[in-house]
Amino acid sequence: MKKLLCTLIATLAMTSAMAWPDKPVTLIVPFPPGGSTDLIARTLIPKLQEKLGGTFIVDNKGGATGTIGAGVVARAAPDGYTLLVSSLGPFVIAPHLLTKVPYDALKDFDYITVAVQAPNVLVVPAKSPHKSMADVIAYEKANPGKMTFASSGNGSSDHLTAELFWRQTGTSGIHVPYRGGGPVMTDLLGGQVDASFMNINTAMPQILAGKLKALAITSAKRSPLLPTVQTMEEAGVREANVYSWQAVAAPHGLPADIKAKIHAAIVASLNDPQIKAKLLDLGFEIVANTPEQFTAYQADEFGRWKKLIEARKISAD
16 A cells, blocks of 8 residues: 555656646746846746746746745745746845845755856946056055945945955945945946946946946956956955856755756756857856756855855844
C-alpha cells in the first residue's frame, strides 16, 4: 500500500509538471512600472510565452523598498504560477535595513537565476572641477564631510556604493537621499549635488550627451560602453566592486521539473540574439547562472551588505 501511494504521488507530480503552465503565470515585480526590474520582466515575457506556452503577466506590487511584493511571493503556493522578478534590494539589502520584513530572504525562496547585472558609475556634472577618481579622493581627504553624494534613497545600491567607497578610502562625504532616481538626475545636472554612484543604465544617456562625466565604474573590468573609464580597482579603491542585479525566484518548494523548465526558458530568452543585444546596449551584463550558483551568490551578497550596513549604522529612515 505504501509503495502504491508513493507511486501515485510521483505520478501526480510528473503530471503536474508536464501540464504546467495551464493557467496564467504571474511575474510579481515589487516596484512601480518603468524601472529596470520592470523592464527585465516585460522583456522576458514574450520569449517565455513562446518557449513555455501559456500566458505570463506582470503584476507590479511596490512598497516598503520591495518587501511587500516579495512577501506576496514568499506566501504563494510553490506551483510555478507565481514568480518574483526583483532587484537585489528585497533579497539582500532590505532585510538588514528594516526592523521587520514579511519573509526570510535566505529560506522562503527557491532561487532560479540572476538574469542580469549592471555596475554603478561615479558621475559628476560636466562643469565639476573633478576630472578623476584621484581628484575626488584628494578633495575628500582635504575636505572631509563636504562633498555631497546623491542617491535614490537610503539603503539603495547607489547609497551603499558611496558608503563602501568612504569605508575603503578612509574618506567621508554627505549622503543626500532622494525618492527615486529621477530627482537625483535633475539635481545632479543642475549642480545642486556634487556626485552620485549612479547605475550605468540611468547614467549613460547623460554621459553620452556630455552632461555628466564618468570618473570610475564599480565593475570588475571596464565596461564596453565606457572603455576609457577606469574601474574602482584601477583607481586604487580595493574591494569596491558593486553590481545592481535583477533575478528570478519562486516560493520555496517549487517542484524540480518546473524549476528546470523555468530556468531553461529564462536562460534561452536572455541569450536570444535580439534580447541579448538590446540588454547589452542598455548596459546590462547577462548572467543567467544556475539555481545553485544563485543560491550561493545570494548568501554571499546577504552577508556582504549586512556587514556594511551594520558597520556604517545605515537605516531606512
